[in-house]
Amino acid sequence: MSAEVIYGKQLAEELREEMKEEVKGLKEHGIYPKLVVVIIGEDPASKSYVRGKQRASEKVGLDSELIELPETTSEQELLELIERLNQDETVHGILVQLPLPNQIADQKVIEAIDPSKDVDGFHPSNVGKMMTGQETFYPCTPYGILVMLKRAEISLEGKNVVIIGRSNLVGKPVGQLLLNENATVTHCHSRTKNLQEHTRKADILIVAAGKPGLISAEDISEGVVVIDVGVNRVEGKLTGDVQFESARQKASYITPVPKGVGPMTITMLLHNTIKAAKRIHNNQ
Numbered sequence: 001m002s003a004e005v006i007y008g009k010q011l012a013e014e015l016r017e018e019m020k021e022e023v024k025g026l027k028e029h030g031i032y033p034k035l036v037v038v039i040i041g042e043d044p045a046s047k048s049y050v051r052g053k054q055r056a057s058e059k060v061g062l063d064s065e066l067i068e069l070p071e072t073t074s075e076q077e078l079l080e081l082i083e084r085l086n087q088d089e090t091v092h093g094i095l096v097q098l099p100l101p102n103q104i105a106d107q108k109v110i111e112a113i114d115p116s117k118d119v120d121g122f123h124p125s126n127v128g129k130m131m132t133g134q135e136t137f138y139p140c141t142p143y144g145i146l147v148m149l150k151r152a153e154i155s156l157e158g159k160n161v162v163i164i165g166r167s168n169l170v171g172k173p174v175g176q177l178l179l180n181e182n183a184t185v186t187h188c189h190s191r192t193k194n195l196q197e198h199t200r201k202a203d204i205l206i207v208a209a210g211k212p213g214l215i216s217a218e219d220i221s222e223g224v225v226v227i228d229v230g231v232n233r234v235e236g237k238l239t240g241d242v243q244f245e246s247a248r249q250k251a252s253y254i255t256p257v258p259k260g261v262g263p264m265t266i267t268m269l270l271h272n273t274i275k276a277a278k279r280i281h282n283n284q
């Protein structure tokens with residue numbers, strides 16, 4: 001068997017075309033959806049993601065502003081900036097690129113963002129809503145994965161979903177969203193014993209470990225759906241957590257890196273920003 005490759009990039013482009021129209025309509029009603037991205041420091045990988053977000057925002061017609069601060073920025077300075085953005089009625093979405101330098105506590109910053117502008121879906125109040133099955137901003141990578149699975153018409157109900165990773169950004173929320181869809185969810189992590197025993201039982205395997213090539217054909221069973229979230233730069237090349245060429249021989253569906261989950265993450269960020277703008281307009 002050779003897997004069908006799910007190109008997130010292609011789906012992302014389709015969805016962005018639809019969003020372009022939606023944004024046009026909003027603008028005709030005087031609503032100009034605006035995303036502000038804050039980046040601290042000079043990490044080249046972070047800068048490259050942020051550029052991607054900027055490009056995509058502009059393409060669908062969102063107003064987007066990039067605020068670049070030096071590595072030495074204090075927690076207080078960042079919190080003050082966030083407060084200013086919270087108060088600014090022209091700003092609908094705020095994203096602070098993670099990870100932050102050591103002098104700044106990630107969680108404090110996440111909690112400072114007004115939940116109604118938290119387009120990353122990381123604020124505890126939005127996480128709580130997701131957990132209790134309420135409508136809210138869902139974290140972009142997990143949401144992008146859900147949309148990809150749905151568009152490929154892969155059913156989730158009763159499926160064994162195995163996730164490698166339990167971070168607050170990816171692993172935990174993707175598990176929660178798929179649990180909400182009635183999947184049976186297992187999280188594996190660095191203390192998991194006999195990883196292979198778990199991965200071989202998966203109907204759908206989601207790999208978000210940040211370990212290049214962690215999963216190969218040996219670790220999966222015939223017909224599995226493989227979603228590779230990992231984005232690793234190895235010798236200047238972008239690669240996932242899955243050995244793509246070997247795994248695709250056994251899988252039924254597989255996502256590539258690049259052109260897989262990454263572009264969907266950005267697309268859901270745009271979606272959340274448009275949603276934020278519409279919500280404020282409707283006084284919700």
Ligand SMILES: NC(=O)C1=CN([C@@H]2O[C@H](COP(=O)(O)OP(=O)(O)OC[C@H]3O[C@@H](n4cnc5c(N)ncnc54)[C@H](OP(=O)(O)O)[C@@H]3O)[C@@H](O)[C@H]2O)C=CC1
Pocket residue numbers: 141164165166167168169170171188189190191192195208209210211214229230231232261262263265266
């Ligand atoms: N495509 C996209 O849009 C995005 C991609 N990413 C990428 O996804 C990956 C994961 O990101 P993130 O969740 O933020 O990373 P973290 O480093 O926060 O989390 C990694 C998780 O993987 C687990 N893990 C690490 N090594 C192993 C191993 N050998 N066996 C089993 N479990 C392991 C860790 O376990 P433990 O908890 O025990 O430490 C942890 O739960 C990265 O490559 C990142 O670049 C991230 C965001 C968006």
Ligand SMILES: Nc1nc(=O)c2c([nH]1)NC[C@@H]1CN(c3ccc(C(=O)N[C@@H](CCC(=O)O)C(=O)O)cc3)C=[N+]21
Pocket residue numbers: 048049052095096097098099120140141231238257258259260261262263265266
């Ligand atoms: N507050 C916050 N929110 C995030 O959503 C967030 C973050 N911080 N910190 C870092 C991670 C990582 N992340 C990616 C987004 C898109 C691609 C992406 O589009 N990748 C392209 C390739 C891009 C390239 O060529 O460099 C692809 O996979 O095809 C990758 C990674 C979002 N993150």
